Amino acid sequence: MAKVIFDEDRCKGCELCTTVCPKKIVVMAEDRINIKGFHPAQVIEQDKCIGCGFCAIICPDLVIEVENKGAKTCRKEC
Amino acid sequence: MARPKALVDMSQHYCPGCTHGIIHRLIAEAIDTLDIQDRTIGVASVGCSVFTYKYFDCDMQQAAHGRAPSAATGIKRVHPDTLVFTYQGDGDLAAIGTAEMLHAAIRGENITIIFVNNAIYGMTGGQMAPTTLVGQVTQTSPYGRQIETQGYPMKVSETLATIEGAAYIERVSVDSVKHIKAAKKAVEKAFRYQMEGKGFSLVELLSTCPTNWGLSPIEATDWLRENMLPHYPLGVYKDKGGEQA
Amino acid sequence: MSERVLMKGNEAIAEAAIQAGCRYFFGYPITPQNEIPAYMSKRMPKVDGVYLQAESEVSAINMVYGAAGAGARVMTSSSGPGISLKQEGISYIAGSELPCLIVNIVRGGPGLGGIQPAQSDYFQSVKGGGHGDYRLVVLAPSTVQEAVDLTMEAFDIGDMYRIPVMVLGDGMLGQMMEPVEFKPFQGRALPAKDWATTGTRGKRKRNIVNSLYIEPQALEEKNLARLEKYRQIEQREVKYEMQDCDDADIVLVAYGTTARIVKSAMKAARREGLKVGIVRPITLWPFPAAVLHNLAETAKAFLTVEMSMGQMVEDVKLAVNGVKPVYFYGRTGGMVPAPADILEEIKKIYGGEK
Incomplete structure (x- = not known):
């Protein structure tokens, strides 16, 4: 099971993570703003996450951590 | 993706979508991988990169505009067993610091330059850089860069490839996951070469400046792909180490 | 060694x-x-x-x-x-x-x-x-x-x-x-x-x-x-050399190699009975302002000699602070002042020509 964790207050709302997700599950939280005043990125459908870590790789602000409980951890993968 | 040890746990000042943050992470990851954090000395330059000294959790010096390779030379000569890297933008490196960059390479100085090319001056508000593309509109090329009066964009990696003293020169990009992965390998390789005493290395990273390009971060990565990649082809321009990239 | x-x-x-x-x-x-x-x-x-x-x-x-x-x-x-x-x-x-x-x-x-x-x-x-x-x-x-x-x-x-x-x-x-x-x-x-x-x-x-x-x-x-x-x-850290200033009417101020030429002029002046001393700043910053300031009480005038159009003389003036006149003699462009020329200047001050 993979899980995406967001350090939400570090997010600057650039949306780059939303463009690289193969499952298109990274979306902006239009219903709230973070401490910096941005709509932060989020994943609601965690069960669809395949743990590829692409969102974390492209994030310029180290907001995203992907936990992959499978054989390969994201860190080694990317 | 866990925060690399070599990166201070703080929010960086870069604009939303600015790819400096990605490049910072790649450098810190390479330092972690080589396990040399306590033997690394970085040199910040002038431009958006000026605050780099705050972000890397290792000894840092802040150098005058364009002079980072000279400061790095001084440091490296005093502590040859350390990893010494500079972090410079295109204005700093390819305009005011051309001589310092070129001669560090000519001397084969055993340092690594991390060269962030986003084709514009960021910190001062988007002026034309030596790497600004032909026709590109900036604050000081409001009609687009004109070849007749402003010349052609400078190709740093191609230029340095002609320098005998340069050991490793590669151009990479951080516009996509695939390219970021390749960029990570390049940074790591440059650092490894330095620790092996192979000599001067420079990694040019094509980067975005959404704010001064007047584009959203997503549009900016598209613009990089469509405009910068054709003019600045990715690849290894010099590799004295003999191994394939 | x-x-x-x-x-x-x-x-x-x-x-x-x-x-x-x-x-x-x-x-x-x-x-x-x-x-x-x-x-x-x-x-x-x-x-x-x-x-x-x-x-x-x-x-x-x-x-x-x-x-x-x-x-x-x-x-x-x-x-x-x-x-x-x-x-x-x-x-x-x-x-x-x-x-x-x-x-x-x-x-x-x-x-x-x-x-x-x-x-x-x-x-x-x-x-x-x-x-x-x-x-x-x-x-x-x-x-x-x-x-x-x-x-x-x-x-x-x-x-x-x-x-x-x-x-x-x-x-x-x-x-x-x-x-x-x-x-x-x-x-x-x-x-x-x-x-x-x-x-x-x-x-x-x-x-x-x-x-x-x-x-x-x-x-x-x-x-x-x-x-x-x-x-x-x-x-x-102030350093200076002072010579023959106790009874000096005119205090010469010069540094570096110029001071050596000025000393020759000073000796020549003394031989002619003119009471001349010298202060040679060794540290230009920090400047020996206090010693010059104190000498302004006893000396009648100061003469700064430099291989310039007049630069250190400004610091001498600041130190003397208008208490006594401060004169300047200099050569520039790579020309070196001669002892005889400096002696001439000393005499001009004595004779009231300056």
């Missing part, structure tokens, strides 16, 4: 630096200081030191910045036009509070000027030639022996206060040969360079060498702390 050897001023300065523990030299050729880098290029490899000829003075001073920040005893040398190019780096070195030695063997200016001796870089040296609020300690030797002694001490002063130090000579001092003695270097007790970027080596938190303070409050605080340091230097 304590026997006396005959050496050129420039070479003696270089040897003194090595004996004081300097192991890093970054330079660029310019007349009339070329014997310093030439000597260093020969000697440094023999003492496991680094000699590096940079692509410009701009680059050389920034190598000094890096090496000084890395904790090394380091120096550069140049002359007028090259020192101008170094000013940016010197400002950064001062702002980052790094110690180093900069030797300026002054030639006539402005512009490319000439290659003959001059003292036309006084303003640039003592008033902060680069941007921002800062000082250099400026040492002005008048003999080759003094150049040796001051060069050695310069490194200690730099390390003690974390401040760039300049040895200000001129083409005459650099080129002349005189017997010198290299006394065993007796260094001061100095604080550890625990601020230097050496790599943390797992022993401490990171060090940052920097002169950027975006918050104005922080920058003012930093500058005021530096001002406090400057006050300490002014209290502790």
Whole structure:
């Protein structure tokens, strides 16, 4: 099971993570703003996450951590 | 993706979508991988990169505009067993610091330059850089860069490839996951070469400046792909180490 | 080594630096200081030191910045036009509070000027030639022996206060040969360079060498702390030579090689019964203002002699503060004042012509 964790207050709302997700599950939280005043990125459908870590790789602000409980951890993968 | 040890746990000042943050992470990851954090000395330059000294959790010096390779030379000569890297933008490196960059390479100085090319001056508000593309509109090329009066964009990696003293020169990009992965390998390789005493290395990273390009971060990565990649082809321009990239 | 050897001023300065523990030299050729880098290029490899000829003075001073920040005893040398190019780096070195030695063997200016001796870089040296609020300690030797002694001490002063130090000579001092003695270097007790970027080596938190303070409050605080340091230097490090001033009607003020010529004029004046003394500032900053201020009570007038159009004379005037007249005599462009000309000026003051 993979899980995406967001350090939400570090997010600057650039949306780059939303463009690289193969499952298109990274979306902006239009219903709230973070401490910096941005709509932060989020994943609601965690069960669809395949743990590829692409969102974390492209994030310029180290907001995203992907936990992959499978054989390969994201860190080694990317 | 866990925060690399070599990166201070703080929010960086870069604009939303600015790819400096990605490049910072790649450098810190390479330092972690080589396990040399306590033997690394970085040199910040002038431009958006000026605050780099705050972000890397290792000894840092802040150098005058364009002079980072000279400061790095001084440091490296005093502590040859350390990893010494500079972090410079295109204005700093390819305009005011051309001589310092070129001669560090000519001397084969055993340092690594991390060269962030986003084709514009960021910190001062988007002026034309030596790497600004032909026709590109900036604050000081409001009609687009004109070849007749402003010349052609400078190709740093191609230029340095002609320098005998340069050991490793590669151009990479951080516009996509695939390219970021390749960029990570390049940074790591440059650092490894330095620790092996192979000599001067420079990694040019094509980067975005959404704010001064007047584009959203997503549009900016598209613009990089469509405009910068054709003019600045990715690849290894010099590799004295003999191994394939 | 304590026997006396005959050496050129420039070479003696270089040897003194090595004996004081300097192991890093970054330079660029310019007349009339070329014997310093030439000597260093020969000697440094023999003492496991680094000699590096940079692509410009701009680059050389920034190598000094890096090496000084890395904790090394380091120096550069140049002359007028090259020192101008170094000013940016010197400002950064001062702002980052790094110690180093900069030797300026002054030639006539402005512009490319000439290659003959001059003292036309006084303003640039003592008033902060680069941007921002800062000082250099400026040492002005008048003999080759003094150049040796001051060069050695310069490194200690730099390390003690974390401040760039300049040895200000001129083409005459650099080129002349005189017997010198290299006394065993007796260094001061100095604080550890625990601020230097050496790599943390797992022993401490990171060090940052920097002169950027975006918050104005922080920058003012930093500058005021530096001002406090400057006050300490002014209290502790002033050096001057004073001769025959007790009964002097006219106090001559001159530094460097010019002071030697002025002394000849002074002796000639004394032989003619004219009561003339001399104050020779050895530190141009901190300037020996107090001694001149006190002499203004007993002397009738001051005559400043320089190889310039009149630069140090402004500091003499500030010290005397209008209490007595301050006159000036100078030659410029590489011309050297003759003792007879200075004597003439002394007589003019006596005769009320000035």
